[in-house]
């Protein structure tokens with residue numbers, strides 16, 4: 001578990017909570033220890049309410065980064081539930097622990113030298129053939145992706161289909177933690193997306209243009225200024241930054257165009 005020992009009391013950790021509602025506390029068990037936490041909290045907030053300081057296993061807090069994979073059981077049930085701690089609400093008497101990192105085979109490869117086909121995939125991920133079609137990965141994915149289907153597409157060489165089906169993967173690793181064939185589905189999927197982008201899809205002219213601009217050193221000086229600025233200057237720049245309006249269309253540009 002990526003959480004340290006409790007550092008502060010619940011009251012110290014949760015100053016924003018309305019303490020008049022503290023009657024609505026529910027018991028949960030974090031790594032086997034019981035805590036009473038407000039029923040409206042996500043697992044992530046409940047961990048902090050209980051006094052844990054999240055050093056790992058906490059990133060975006062918005063269901064995007066995949067850092068907060070969590071497993072839990074409910075009393076009297078053999079079923080293992082999974083979810084993202086920042087997106088899953090606590091339930092009375094849940095037993096939980098976080099799995100912010102799950103070791104999975106991650107191959108090293110040179111995308112330029114690879115062909116976009118099954119043969120190339122199997123060379124770096126031979127375990128792909130061990131998939132037995134149990135569908136556990138799909139049932140455990142918090143993003144509700146059809147993981148088994150994207151693995152099956154990879155196996156039959158349809159890399160574009162795998163890329164498409166896995167586009168919303170947050171790399172949380174829950175599928176790998178549950179797979180009886182020991183696949184690292186998300187690493188296989190990201191390779192398929194890379195091969196698709198590098199070898200199968202047409203090149204995007206605007207991306208090439210931007211790469212050229214970056215390589216020409218256009219952003220070196222503004223970056224240097226930011227990196228050497230003091231905290232007050234950074235705060236001021238952040239507060240005064242021009243934000244894209246919610247209603248902006250795709251042609252929107254900021255008034256300051258020096259950095260485009």
Ligand code: SF4
Pocket residue numbers: 130131132133134135136137138147148151178179180181182183185
């Ligand atoms: S959990 Fe593993 S073995 Fe089962 S379908 Fe998914 S990839 Fe295949």
Ligand code: SF4
Pocket residue numbers: 066140141142143144145147168169170171172173174175176185186
């Ligand atoms: S495919 Fe696997 S790693 Fe990706 S979001 Fe689903 S469970 Fe997480």
Ligand code: FES
Pocket residue numbers: 057058059060061062063064065066067068084085086087170
């Ligand atoms: S903290 Fe990023 S998905 Fe939960």
